[in-house]
Each structure stands twice: as structure tokens, then as C-alpha cells.
Amino acid sequence: MRFDVLTLFPDMFREVLATSMPGRAAASEIAEYNLHDLRDWTSDNHRTVDDRPFGGGPGMVMLCEPMWNAVNAIEALDERPARRVLLTPQGEPLRQSRVEDLASSERLLLIAGHYEGIDERVIEELDPLEISVGDYVLSGGELPAMTLIDAIVRLLPGVLGHEDSASEDSFSTRDEEGRPLLDCPHYTRPREWRGRAVPDILLSGDHGAVARWRREQSVERTRRRRPDLLSEPRPLGDDVRPTSRQPDGGEPARGEQSGDGPGVSSS
Numbered sequence: 001m002r003f004d005v006l007t008l009f010p011d012m013f014r015e016v017l018a019t020s021m022p023g024r025a026a027a028s029e030i031a032e033y034n035l036h037d038l039r040d041w042t043s044d045n046h047r048t049v050d051d052r053p054f055g056g057g058p059g060m061v062m063l064c065e066p067m068w069n070a071v072n073a074i075e076a077l078d079e080r081p082a083r084r085v086l087l088t089p090q091g092e093p094l095r096q097s098r099v100e101d102l103a104s105s106e107r108l109l110l111i112a113g114h115y116e117g118i119d120e121r122v123i124e125e126l127d128p129l130e131i132s133v134g135d136y137v138l139s140g141g142e143l144p145a146m147t148l149i150d151a152i153v154r155l156l157p158g159v160l161g162h163e164d165s166a167s168e169d170s171f172s173t174r175d176e177e178g179r180p181l182l183d184c185p186h187y188t189r190p191r192e193w194r195g196r197a198v199p200d201i202l203l204s205g206d207h208g209a210v211a212r213w214r215r216e217q218s219v220e221r222t223r224r225r226r227p228d229l230l231s232e233p234r235p236l237g238d239d240v241r242p243t244s245r246q247p248d249g250g251e252p253a254r255g256e257q258s259g260d261g262p263g264v265s266s267s
């Protein structure tokens with residue numbers, strides 16, 4: 001799977017993408033990371049990527065033209081169509097079902113914003129899938145992009161060993177009605193630590209009983225900690241808010257661009 005990342009800070013990615021599962025995915029050529037510095041698509045000596053906002057107010061806004069030129073040039077680097085993803089606090093809250101969906105893509109182009117945000121017109125033209133990593137605001141889209149890459153690559157076949165398969169993790173494990181569950185608690189040696197004993201059932205050697213206990217723990221944990229997960233199953237993208245402003249002033253929901261589609265390199 002090919003990842004292209006458009007960012008003002010490509011150096012932030014290198015260590016993360018060379019470590020743990022993202023690193024393993026790259027080393028085994030299951031994932032390929034291509035980092036692109038937005039400033040490479042500027043045309044002035046200062047390599048300007050932002051300007052003051054029309055209407056006044058604090059902060060700077062990222063310019064349309066470098067981003068538009070960058071996306072078009074990056075997409076032309078490979079014949080596989082890229083699915084465009086913009087990291088933004090105003091996007092669809094990221095859930096495991098969306099991660100699974102994105103993991104089936106051949107190629108993703110992740111766009112990390114900065115400053116006050118990005119000129120709305122280039123977002124409208126690019127029409128990316130907009131993803132948020134939570135209801136809080138970070139300084140830039142770099143950490144959200146790394147979060148998304150990590151969540152995706154650990155689902156790619158061959159990245160996780162059998163011993164740490166993703167299917168029993170929180171949100172991947174599901175109840176009979178398809179609702180996501182939290183993982184069960186885990187224990188390792190010693191059998192007793194600071195007066196706390198490992199549950200007897202885990203030492204019983206009865207694999208069926210252990211599986212039933214784990215399942216019960218999962219359901220009980222989910223009920224206590226995340227009862228919202230046990231409400232109706234939610235289809236992909238159901239919490240995308242219809243916020244995008246169109247050139248004609250209308251407000252239809254922002255869609256996503258159609259074309260679904262070793263190592264870390266920079267352009």
C-alpha cells in the first residue's frame with residue numbers, strides 16, 4: 001500500500017514511520033511512505049505557504065495554489081489513484097470501521113493542515129475525505145496523519161504476527177449483532193503481584209472456558225466503559241457533519257473524491 005503525505009514538517013514522520021509496526025510494514029514492503037514538503041510547490045523566494053485571513057482575525061491561512069499544485073503533482077507520481085484524506089478537527093471522527101475501510105485502499109494521500117487552517121476553496125476543489133482524530137485541536141495534521149497510518153498498517157496482511165492479531169483488539173472484536181466491543185483484560189507472570197492474583201480461570205487450561213470468560217469480560221467492560229458502542233450499529237461516515245460551503249453558498253455534505261483506489265522517501 002502506498003502512502004503519500006503532504007505536510008510542512010516531513011521530518012516529524014521519519015522516526016515514527018521507521019519504528020514498530022509502521023517500520024515493520026515498510027521493511028517487508030507491505031507499506032511505502034512518501035513524504036512531500038508543501039513548500040516544494042511554492043513559487044516565491046520565501047517559499048510562502050500561508051497568508052493573512054480575509055476579514056481579519058488571528059492566525060494565518062494556508063494558500064490554495066501550493067496545495068492544489070502539490071496534490072496534482074503527487075498524484076501523477078503513481079498510476080494508482082490516490083484516495084485523498086484531509087486531517088481536520090472538523091472531519092468524521094475516526095473509528096475502527098473507517099480504518100478497516102481505508103486499509104483496503106491501494107494508495108492514500110494524507111494532507112496535514114497547519115496554522116488557522118486551509119483556504120476553504122481548495123478543500124472544496126480537492127473534495128477529500130475529512131477525518132478527525134478527536135474533539136480537540138492540535139497544532140497540525142502531522143500527528144493525526146501518523147495516527148491514521150499506524151492504525152491502518154497494523155491491519156495490512158503480514159504486518160502483525162499471529163500472536164498479536166488485530167482481530168481481538170478493541171473495536172475489531174464484535175458481538176453477535178456486529179457492535180464493536182472493548183478488549184478483555186490481560187495478565188502475565190507472576191501469578192500474584194502486590195496481593196492481586198490472576199483470575200483462576202486463566203490458569204485452568206480449559207480453552208473453551210477461557211474464551212467464554214474473555215468474551216464476558218469484553219461485553220461487561222464495554223457496557224461499563226463505553227455503553228455508546230452498544231447502541232445501534234453505525235454505518236461508515238454516519239457522523240460526517242454537513243458543513244461544507246459550496247461556491248454557490250449551499251451546504252451539502254462534503255463527500256470524498258471518487259477514485260478508490262519500502263521505506264520512507266521524500267520528494
Ligand SMILES: C[S@@+](CC[C@H](N)C(=O)[O-])C[C@H]1O[C@@H](n2cnc3c(N)ncnc32)[C@H](O)[C@@H]1O
Nearest residue numbers: 087088089113116132133137138139140141144
Ligand atoms: C490549529 S489546527 C486548525 C483548527 C481550525 N482553526 C479549527 O478550529 O477547526 C491546524 C491543523 O491541525 C490539524 N488538526 C488539528 N486538530 C485535529 C484533529 N483533532 N484531527 C485531525 N486534524 C487536526 C488540521 O490539519 C488543521 O488544519
